[in-house]
Amino acid sequence: xxxxxxxTSLAEVRAHDQVMRYRRAGAGRPIVVLRSAPDSEPLWxxxxxxxxxxxxxxxxxxxxxxxxxxRWLGDFLEGVGLEHVTLVAxxxxxxxxxxxxxxxxxxxxxxxxxxxxxxxETGLAGTLATSLAGVAVPLLVVRRGLSAIxxxxxxxxxxxxxxxxxxAG
Numbered sequence: 577x578x579x580x581x582x583x584t585s586l587a588e589v590r591a592h593d594q595v596m597r598y599r600r601a602g603a604g605r606p607i608v609v610l611r612s613a614p615d616s617e618p619l620w621x622x623x624x625x626x627x628x629x630x631x632x633x634x635x636x637x638x639x640x641x642x643x644x645x646x647r648w649l650g651d652f653l654e655g656v657g658l659e660h661v662t663l664v665a666x667x668x669x670x671x672x673x674x675x676x677x678x679x680x681x682x683x684x685x686x687x688x689x690x691x692x693x694x695x696x697e698t699g700l701a702g703t704l705a706t707s708l709a710g711v712a713v714p715l716l717v718v719r720r721g722l723s724a725i726x727x728x729x730x731x732x733x734x735x736x737x738x739x740x741x742x743x744a745g
Contacts, residue, residue, distance in 0.1 A: 583601065584599045584600065584601040584628075585599070585600055585601075586598075586599055587599075587600055589652070589655040589656050590655065591651045591652060591654055591655025591656075592651050592655075594648075594651070596636060596637070596648075596651075596652050596655060597636070597637040598634055598635060598636040598637060598652075598656070599634070599635045599637075600632065600633065600634050600635075601628040601632075601633045602627065602628035602629060602630070602631055602632050602633050603631075603632050604630060604631045604632050605631050605632065605661075605662070606631065606632045606633075606634055606658050606661045606662070607627060607631045607632070607633050607634070607661065607662045607663075607664060607735070608634045608635075608636065608649075608653070608658070608661050608662070608663050608664070609627075609633060609634070609635045609664045609666075610635075610636070610638065610645075610649070610663070610664065610665040610666060610669035610672075610673060611635065611666045611667075611669065612666070612667070612668070619664075619666060619690060619720070620724040620727055620728065621724075622724050622728055623724065623727065623728055623731060626728070626732065627735075630735075630736075631662075631735070634656065634658075636649070636652050638669070644672075645669060645672035646672040646673075646675040646676045646679070646680075649672060649673070649676050650676055650679075650680050650683060653680075653683045654683075658683070659682065659683055660682075660683070660684075660685040661683065661684060661685055662684075662685055662686045662687075662688065662735055663676070663677070663684050663686075663687050663688070664688040664690065665687070665688070665689055665690065666690045666691075666720065667690070667691060667692045667720065670689045670690070670691050673687060673689065674687070674689065677713045677715075681711040681712075681713050682711070684713050685713070685714075686713060686714040686715070686716075686734070686735070687713050687714070687715045687716070688715075688716045688717075688718065688731065688734065688735070689715070689716070689717045689718075690717075690718055690719070690720050691717070691719060691720065692719075692720050692721075693719055693720065693721055700716070700717045702714075702715050703715065714734070714737075716730065716731070716734045718730055718731060
């Protein structure tokens with residue numbers, strides 16, 4: 577049985593003459609989760625519970641139309657004062673997250689992409705070479721169609737590992 581969902585609070589920040597709203601829960605190293613709407617179907621309920629218990633989870637309200645999401649997200653991270661965050665992007669936000677990781681790698685510590693659909697190969701891990709000299713971003717791709725029993729161990733291991741590859745204790 578799942579514990580009650582962690583309490584979330586609403587906040588906003590102003591960056592580049594925009595008011596940007598977001599939800600936050602938990603404490604610790606920051607993780608930014610990009611998804612369609614705060615009330616949309618969760619990735620895996622067990623994952624969201626674990627994330628809020630282990631990290632500071634920030635879920636921004638992304639503009640719906642006409643926005644350059646990668647640029648908006650870079651401005652958001654700057655406005656909130658976040659650097660070296662883990663970014664979890666679902667479905668339609670996978671490409672903007674990838675773009676930000678390639679162009680603004682100083683803001684992204686690691687990247688998790690959760691595209692829709694099913695695939696035989698999931699849990700693909702690697703390192704993304706960026707446009708910044710000597711900067712690489714660890715990358716994990718986990719299909720949304722994967723069961724929570726299969727996805728959670730992959731995600732926990734990836735998110736708990738430090739930049740030097742060691743597992744945090």
